[in-house]
Amino acid sequence: QSALTQPASVSGSPGQSITISCTGTNSDVGGYNYVSWYQQHPGKAPKLMIYDVSNRPSGVSDRFSGSKSGSTASLTVSGLQAEDEADYYCSSYASSTALVFGGGTKLTVL
Amino acid sequence: QVQLQESGPGLVKPSETLSLTCAVSGYPISRGYYWGWIRQPPGKELEWIANIYHDGRTYYNASLKSRVIISVDTSKNQFSLRLTSVTAADTAVYYCARLRSSSWYVDYWGQGTLVTVSS
Numbered sequence: 252q253s254a255l256t257q258p259a260s261v262s263g264s265p266g267q268s269i270t271i272s273c274t275g276t277n278s279d280v281g282g283y284n285y286v287s288w289y290q291q292h293p294g295k296a297p298k299l300m301i302y303d304v305s306n307r308p309s310g311v312s313d314r315f316s317g318s319k320s321g322s323t324a325s326l327t328v329s330g331l332q333a334e335d336e337a338d339y340y341c342s343s344y345a346s347s348t349a350l351v352f353g354g355g356t357k358l359t360v361l
Numbered sequence: 362q363v364q365l366q367e368s369g370p371g372l373v374k375p376s377e378t379l380s381l382t383c384a385v386s387g388y389p390i391s392r393g394y395y396w397g398w399i400r401q402p403p404g405k406e407l408e409w410i411a412n413i414y415h416d417g418r419t420y421y422n423a424s425l426k427s428r429v430i431i432s433v434d435t436s437k438n439q440f441s442l443r444l445t446s447v448t449a450a451d452t453a454v455y456y457c458a459r460l461r462s463s464s465w466y467v468d469y470w471g472q473g474t475l476v477t478v479s480s
Contacts, residue, residue, distance in 0.1 A: 285464040296456055297407065302464065340406065342467075349422070355406045
């Protein structure tokens with residue numbers, strides 16, 4: 252069982268918006284603003300999409316945004332495009348284990 | 362442009378030791394950041410293994426700590442992973458990575474290397 256809980260799958264049509272949740276505890280997501288999100292296409296290394304809850308690295312589309320409320324973080328992808336279809340993982344610093352990941356969410360663009 | 366490249370055997374026998382090295386180019390390890398290993402069993406989620414700082418400070422996943430050693434060689438600009446007493450459960454793609462020490466996110470990943478544990 253993963254330390255952080257994500258839905259197994261989400262889907263949306265091109266142009267729509269979707270949100271992926273990432274639920275932890277006060278010892279990880281809820282206790283630190285150190286949540287990051289990664290996009291992983293099949294057979295590829297993950298790519299950083301969001302860091303420190305809501306910051307986008309240079310070069311990442313502004314269609315990707317992050318937020319947090321309590322112990323649940325969220326990644327929103329707006330204006331869905333076919334290229335957004337991938338697995339998405341959240342991650343957080345954790346007081347007990349240093350770094351924990353979610354179980355991953357498969358985003359399908361219909 | 363920071364680049365990381367893993368190297369090591371793709372097949373390890375059960376009970377033996379898995380050894381991987383990550384060669385870093387485009388950034389001196391001695392300048393800072395955490396340098397770490399993350400793995401992903403086939404079809405499963407990511408799992409953090411360990412980090413090391415350029416000064417040798419180490420951080421380990423508690424669930425693997427008894428079997429893991431991470432080390433750094435700043436003269437060669439590379440760092441390494443040793444995982445002892447491997448089993449089939451250690452079969453995974455192993456990624457080396459650069460992590461921000463302030464907030465533990467990975468900004469650069471290696472391409473990953475598949476290590477299979479099998480006799």
